[in-house]
Amino acid sequence: MRSFELNFHKRHKEKALNKYLPFILQKAEEITEQERPIKIYMNDWENWLSVDLHHPSTFDTLAIDSELKQTVIDDLARFVKRKDYYKRIGKAWKRGYLLYGPPGTGKSSLVAAMANYLKFDVYDLDLSSLNSNEILKTFLMGMSNRSILLIEDIDCMIKLNRRDSKDYCNGRDKITLSGLLNFVDGLWSSGGDERIIVLTTNYKERLDPALTRPGRMDMHIHMGYCEGLLKEVKVTPAEVAEMLMKSEDGDEVLKGLVEFLKDKKKGAKESQKEGEGKKGAKESQKEEGEEKRAEESQKEVKGRAG
Secondary structure, three states, X not given: OOOOOOOOOHHHHHHHHHHHHHHHHHHHHHHHHHHOOOEEEEEEOOEEEEEEOOOOOOOOOOOOOHHHHHHHHHHHHHHHOOHHHHHHHOOOOEEEEXXXXXXXXXXXXXXXXXXHHHOOEEEEOOHHHOOOHHHHHHHHHOOOOOEEEEEOXXXXXOOOEOOOOXXXXXXXXXXXXXXXXXXXXXXXXXXXXXXXXXXXXOOHHHXXXXXXXXXXXXXXXXXXXXHHHHHHOOOOHHXXXXXXXXXXXXXXXXXXXXXXXXXXXXXXXHHHHHHHHHHHHHHHHHHHHHHHHHHHHHHHHHHHHO
């Protein structure tokens, strides 16, 4: 272990103690935080269990729209720098993100990229394993500062009882929407600093508006298919995987995949037109044949009449 000795004249005492040393301690803390392994926690009965998070996803490798990517990065960077702002306006230092879209569009990868960018631990909360608001509160208060609370597939994770539901007060053994909202945006939300809350869903329209309004879910991020092409083009997972392995540059790979899908779509349209042309030609030939047969029948009838 190495150590350093700092000497300074007594006339610089105030400057050294009040400015220089706090600056050194802050930098040391930042370096330690950057080198600290990121952890992912999961709830088990009444305790959080953790392992190191080694997910490789970063904003450099994440294959999403470049403009959307930059918007998310800017929003995160602004959030972590606004401690004094949140204190001044009297709000808990937290930020909510709703990620929605079809399965397999990179919602979990975006959360990992956020964690790697911020150096925040991830708390992956399984609501279906909890049976009361009190247990939920215990887990949420057990989170550390500078962390991400992740609740995936919240629309099907558990049936949250709405506050106006007749089942809302039928016992204490249920997690209610109000119980979750008390942590997201109520008094309990002030129990920690610098926290990110991320909800994911495949069906945004199924969520209660009380959960998704601004101030709770501050930013709604749609995770869709690559320009909608994967919905329109018949392509196998193997073909997509092959395109994704052609380069280590995320943007280059995404561009190549999009061009590949566009070519597939163009080829499908040309094949469809060609098929329609052949079908039209056959129908035309069939009509001509029927006309000829009709004419021959008329001639035959006239001949017999004469």
